[in-house]
Amino acid sequence: MKDKLIRILARDLKVNRFTDESECEYNERLIYSAGAAWAKTLVYGRSYADSKLSDSFINTDIMYIETHLSKVLEAYLRCFDINLDWIKSTSASGYEGRARALASQIIKEVMYTYNLAQILSRRITSVKTSFYKYADNLYLIRGNVLNEKNVYSVGVAQWRKDDNLEDYMIDRKIINVAGKDYYSIMDKEFNWKDSDLNDNYLIFKLGYKGGYSKCWKPIKLNEIPLGISIIRLANAYNGGYILVKKNKGKLRIVELEPWYIEQKEIYRILYALNYKNGTPAEFKVKKKDDYYILRCSGGIPSYEDRIITCCSWPYMTFNNKYLRIIPCFLWEVVEKQINKLGIKLVG
Template sequence: MKKQLVTRISSDLKIERYKGESEAEFYSRLIYTAISCWIRYFILDKSNNDSDINKKSKNYIMARGKDLLKNYLDLFPECADYFLCKEKNNKKIAVEVDEAIKTIRERMLNSGEIYEINPNAYVGLPQYNKKKIYRNIEREIGIKKDEFTSIHVGITRIEKNRLYEESEKIESTKIINPDDFLNWLIKNSTWERFNDIDILDVFDPKSKKIPSQSWNLNKSMILEGDIYLARDKSMNHKWATRYFLLKIEDGNKYYISRINNILVKWKECRRIILALRKKYENSIKVQVKNLGSCKKLRLFAALPINEMMILKTYCWPSNNMYNPREYIVSNEIWEYIRDILISLYLEIEEVL
């Protein structure tokens, strides 16, 4: 029964086992994508309330999702770590079934697979439509009559066409060029004199370390005519950290321009880091390993939220579903993901 179910799900979702993939890894990817499929159908469940035909409460989705995941894990106990464990500082942390379903549901909301009708109350399912995201790739939203003709990747579905016109309009999420973003910030900056330089950490764009380890206050590295990214190190909580553009004039006069809190919340300071690293020919690396039908992508730095959501939409987190640094990417979608990485000035390193 177990093997028959795996064969059926794999065939329906068009998900192949990649070279060297263990059974637990393969089953986990299948279940992860299958749950996203079932969440769409849960929204269309019949109920006694006519007003609920095209929507369901988040609590309803949670209850149905929990039962589904528990049933899957009863049949595939080897997949429990993928859904019910997080890793932090090389330590495993247990996760409840509720959190696993909530995480998948929120990723579907963030990606547009489903939508909120009232915040914290109901979710709905978009009408079926296709959007061209890249050359010969279209993304499918909603449910169509013949659901299992599509290629399932991560929590979404795509169709590929052999023929395409370069002039065709592409409706994918626009990737903001890091240089353009930094130049826009500089152009719209409001500079003010700043004397308390010792409360700042300054990002060193020449550092070979990962970005999180590249903050310090080395005044000698701040050169006149250059722009730097700084943060207030007196703010201990990440959610409250203030970020600034920083420059020096006349040898020892420091000026700052505070970065808008909304941009900080959306982690757009990471886009500034990508631009600054590229300026000094010090681009951040990502590693890619060829696994046959898939690629394994390893990040050494988190991306802006917009691009992280793209990875969480079209890829499978590796090892466990909460892993923000490693992803399994189907060859069917790899060129699209690769071009996003390149547009962010990330240096792709192929590894064996």
């Protein structure tokens, strides 16, 4: 019965076992993508195989989805062979707790990748199904679950391979500047003003190859180097970011709006500064026969992060944003996003 269920899920989702992948790792990927399909089905329709928009539950409460999804996932967790340490959470004890934690994570990622929309705080609704082109013959599907022979499930997303698709869109981004050019944009186009700094600050130290959270060091204002740097208030946990430009001993500043933190655009600045410094950030990648394992040393701006999330499964743990499994057919999409940020990929 277990083997039959796995075959059916693999067939419907187009998720196949990688060459050197353990059974547990394969089952974890399969459960994750099946959970995303079920989450969308609970909103879009009553059946995964033939869900119809006319059958959808409009403005479904998020607890309805999480409760029903966790029951499905609990059955999968009990049935399939997995490493239970894959679901590590302070509240995830036993199969029921793990299923609830996994359901919550999957729903969050499905909404994050624009496959469902959240309204009125706790209500979930459908979005129009649309296709976005990211490479030749490769289209990201946003919206309803599609069960077609040329549609492949990856993580919480689905991708369509198609030579003749005409009705597609091009994703637009607010900041469409390569990392190698972003320093010049900051220098010439940001609204610099005279400095009125008079507090304790941390500066982002350039050149460090490890985790970016460890790169913030105390600094005195007279020690700030020439050129553009980024500092933040020493007593602020996640805010108070300021760009500082020093020229001939004079400081000018740009106080960054909360949007830069909310959308993780701070990281675009950090990577651009390191690229300009000649010490680009390094993400590690390991090539397998039919997939890659990507290890990120820092966060990624939300625009690029959504695309990478749609191209991958979490690795090692169910909610890992820094270790991702990427199938070979989507690697060019991921590689393009990372390289454009000014990040170097190393083996």
